Amino acid sequence: MRNEIILKVYRFDPTSGKPPTYKRYSVPITERETVLDALLYVKEHQDATLSLRFSCRMAVCGSCGMLIDGLPRLACYTQISELDTDEIEVRPMSNYPIVRDLVVDMSGFFEKHRSVMPWLIRRDVREQNQPTKQYLQSDEQLLEYLQFSYCIKCGLCYAACPVVTAMDEFLGPQALAQLYRYIRDSRDEGATERLKSAGEFNGVWRCHFAGSCSQVCPKGVDPALAIQLLRRRTLFMK
Amino acid sequence: MRERTLMIMHYLTGLGILVSGTIHVYVVFLTVPANLTAWESTLSFDGFQFAILPVYRNLALALSLEILLICTTYHGLNGLRIILYELFQGRSARTYVKYALFAIGALLLIYGTRTIIIAHSIGGP
Amino acid sequence: MIITSIRRTSRQNLSKVLTTMLVPSRYTIERWSYTLQRVSGVVVMLYFVAHVIETGYVVGGPGVWYVPPYEVAQRSWETVKASLKDPVFDVGLGIIGLLVTFHTINGVRLTLTHFGYTLKRPHRPEFPYEVRSFTNFQRGLFWLSISFAVFSMIYALDTLLGVFRA
Numbered sequence: 001m002r003n004e005i006i007l008k009v010y011r012f013d014p015t016s017g018k019p020p021t022y023k024r025y026s027v028p029i030t031e032r033e034t035v036l037d038a039l040l041y042v043k044e045h046q047d048a049t050l051s052l053r054f055s056c057r058m059a060v061c062g063s064c065g066m067l068i069d070g071l072p073r074l075a076c077y078t079q080i081s082e083l084d085t086d087e088i089e090v091r092p093m094s095n096y097p098i099v100r101d102l103v104v105d106m107s108g109f110f111e112k113h114r115s116v117m118p119w120l121i122r123r124d125v126r127e128q129n130q131p132t133k134q135y136l137q138s139d140e141q142l143l144e145y146l147q148f149s150y151c152i153k154c155g156l157c158y159a160a161c162p163v164v165t166a167m168d169e170f171l172g173p174q175a176l177a178q179l180y181r182y183i184r185d186s187r188d189e190g191a192t193e194r195l196k197s198a199g200e201f202n203g204v205w206r207c208h209f210a211g212s213c214s215q216v217c218p219k220g221v222d223p224a225l226a227i228q229l230l231r232r233r234t235l236f237m238k
Numbered sequence: 239m240r241e242r243t244l245m246i247m248h249y250l251t252g253l254g255i256l257v258s259g260t261i262h263v264y265v266v267f268l269t270v271p272a273n274l275t276a277w278e279s280t281l282s283f284d285g286f287q288f289a290i291l292p293v294y295r296n297l298a299l300a301l302s303l304e305i306l307l308i309c310t311t312y313h314g315l316n317g318l319r320i321i322l323y324e325l326f327q328g329r330s331a332r333t334y335v336k337y338a339l340f341a342i343g344a345l346l347l348i349y350g351t352r353t354i355i356i357a358h359s360i361g362g363p
Numbered sequence: 364m365i366i367t368s369i370r371r372t373s374r375q376n377l378s379k380v381l382t383t384m385l386v387p388s389r390y391t392i393e394r395w396s397y398t399l400q401r402v403s404g405v406v407v408m409l410y411f412v413a414h415v416i417e418t419g420y421v422v423g424g425p426g427v428w429y430v431p432p433y434e435v436a437q438r439s440w441e442t443v444k445a446s447l448k449d450p451v452f453d454v455g456l457g458i459i460g461l462l463v464t465f466h467t468i469n470g471v472r473l474t475l476t477h478f479g480y481t482l483k484r485p486h487r488p489e490f491p492y493e494v495r496s497f498t499n500f501q502r503g504l505f506w507l508s509i510s511f512a513v514f515s516m517i518y519a520l521d522t523l524l525g526v527f528r529a
Contacts, residue, residue: 071389094383147485147495160390162397165383166324199242201323201332208400209476211393211497220492224393225482228496232478234242249477252470259467267522277522283440291421291440307415314408321401325380349425350415356422359430 004028005080006087007038009050011101020098022089023047029080035088036064036075039102051101059218062154066102067091072159072216093159109155112171116179116197121190135187148181148226150219157213157223169202173213173223176204180230191238199234207231248316254309258302265293291357300358307350315339391497396505400469403462410459417443453523460519461512468508476501 007027012020025046027038036054043050052075054064059077068078069085072093080088096104122128157173158164164172171179179198183191198204207227214224266280282289294300322335384401387394423431423439431439475481476496481504483495 069389143487144485147488150488162383162387162394163324166380167327169327170324199240201241203241205241205245206320206324208397209393209473209496210387210390210397211494212387212390214494214496215391215394217492217494220488220490220494222485222495224494225479225485225496228477228482229479229485235246235478249474252474256467256471259463267519281444283437310411314404314411317404318408321405325377346412346415349419352428353415353419353422356427356430356436357418360422360433360436 002029002080002086005038005085007042008087008089009039009042009102010091011050012092012098013100014098024087031081033080034076035068035073035078035080035083035090038080038088039075039090051099051103053103060152062152062218065093065154065156065159067093067159072156074154074156074218077218093155095159095161095164096155104155106155108168109158109172109174110153112175113153113178116171116175116182117190117194118178118182120182120185120188121193122187123189137186141186144186145181145184148177148184148221148223151177151181151221151223152219154218156216156218157221160212160216162210162212163206163208167202167206170206171202173207173227176207176230177221177223177226179204180226180233183230183233191233195234195237198230204231204234244316244319248313251309251313251316254305255313258306258309261299261302262306265299266290291360294354294357295360297358300354303354304351307354308347311343311346311350315343392502392505393497396469396473400466400473403466407459407462407466417447450524454520456523457516457520461516464515465508465512468511469505472501472504472508475504 005027007025008022009025010020011023025042027041029038034057036057039050039052040054043052052064052066054076055061056063057076059074062074064075065072066075067073067090068075069083069089075090090102092098092102092104096106096109099105120128151174153174155174157177161170161173163170176198179194182188183194204227207224209224209228211224214222217223280290284292294303316339319335319339322339323332326332326335385398387398419425420443421440422436472481481498481501483498485495
């Protein structure tokens with residue numbers, strides 16, 4: 001058990017006009033400490049200018065995604081002991097514009113999420129606004145999409161996807177998984193419209209099943225599985 | 239054409255290559271016992287048991303070669319299109335990529351078909 | 364849906380893109396399959412173009428658009444054969460055999476997985492989360508494609524050069 005580790009943190013201030021640098025901080029650690037704890041120790045005791053985004057510290061809010069040792073992970077969800085190194089490299093997530101230090105601009109990611117219409121579409125809009133009955137659903141119908149609705153929009157899959165790195169227009173694993181989640185929802189009636197948009201050039205066909213999204217997902221959503229099942233639906237158009 | 243059609247064709251032509259390519263490799267390679275003299279006889283122009291060119295006097299095999307040509311041209315160029323769409327973005331870039339690859343495909347198809355027709359029609363001595 | 368208002372999520376940097384495409388370190392074998400499928404596909408496509416041009420010369424070159432007489436065809440055949448006599452081309456053909464076999468069998472695997480076959484059904488996620496799409500079956504197919512590819516390269520080199528023959 002180590003008592004101390006080195007944090008190698010990416011520092012970038014766009015207002016200073018200087019290129020990004022790495023700064024090393026020596027942090028005392030205890031057992032069961034996460035990378036987020038270490039980063040907050042740095043912010044409290046060593047360098048208050050370090051910027052990072054975090055909130056819940058328990059892998060629910062999904063705001064502390066960063067590249068830890070080269071792989072997108074939630075800082076609050078990554079034990080220092082599981083990394084098993086003396087020097088941990090912390091960088092902002094790839095595939096996003098960097099705002100400052102470890103903070104990235106996720107507006108493009110959220111815009112793509114919004115563009116797949118992540119809400120229930122009903123033919124009778126008036127009835128949807130003033131519902132007269134419950135939308136009942138069986139357990140089997142629930143299991144078809146439940147896994148994909150566990151998404152916390154942390155954006156790790158988007159940072160891991162090799163297609164997103166190359167192609168900014170690609171919707172990304174998160175948005176396509178949500179697209180599938182709403183297609184499979186038995187209460188939803190917009191499947192035809194959704195499948196049509198999934199079949200565009202920046203949609204489901206750009207996925208090549210590299211599986212990186214599922215590898216890094218902290219909630220077991222498995223976006224790769226959702227996209228492959230979505231592709232089958234897009235093939236048969238139903 | 240729509241992206242969905244193009245990509246479904248990608249899988250179908252892949253299947254076509256699997257069948258016609260197996261025939262092609264079988265005709266060229268596997269009829270050859272694994273020794274050097276037989277490979278030499280495969281590459282000989284005519285007259286030997288395993289010579290490759292006279293095989294294509296058979297219309298069915300020449301047609302399977304044509305199918306292989308069509309499928310590989312489509313499958314390969316569509317694969318390149320997928321990569322180039324990722325590297326060059328924007329509507330105009332996509333149009334350029336599409337037409338450039340279409341031109342290359344047309345050239346490959348015309349030239350390859352000519353070769354197959356000639357190989358099919360070269361008679362005996 | 365075409366998103367026009369989207370901000371560029373990353374500065375378009377070719378070297379970064381190519382590194383992401385070609386160096387899948389720290390990721391699972393699905394990512395390796397993606398890289399290898401791409402690389403093998405591009406190389407095989409280059410070979411295919413070269414093969415179409417080369418076989419074109421076998422029957423007389425791009426100037427010939429009629430069926431040549433038997434002796435003329437035989438002469439051009441022998442010329443092309445003599446120019447391709449170098450064992451470098453035979454080794455290259457062995458590597459093409461490796462890439463084609465890998466691309467074929469991995470392509471069958473990808474066709475199956477791309478439409479959700481060989482993957483497990485969605486379920487209720489419980490900790491520790493199991494990735495439902497990383498099934499042993501599709502991973503086994505990947506390793507099968509690797510082993511078949513190596514075997515076919517050995518077979519091709521044996522046939523072309525006789526190097527593995529005792």
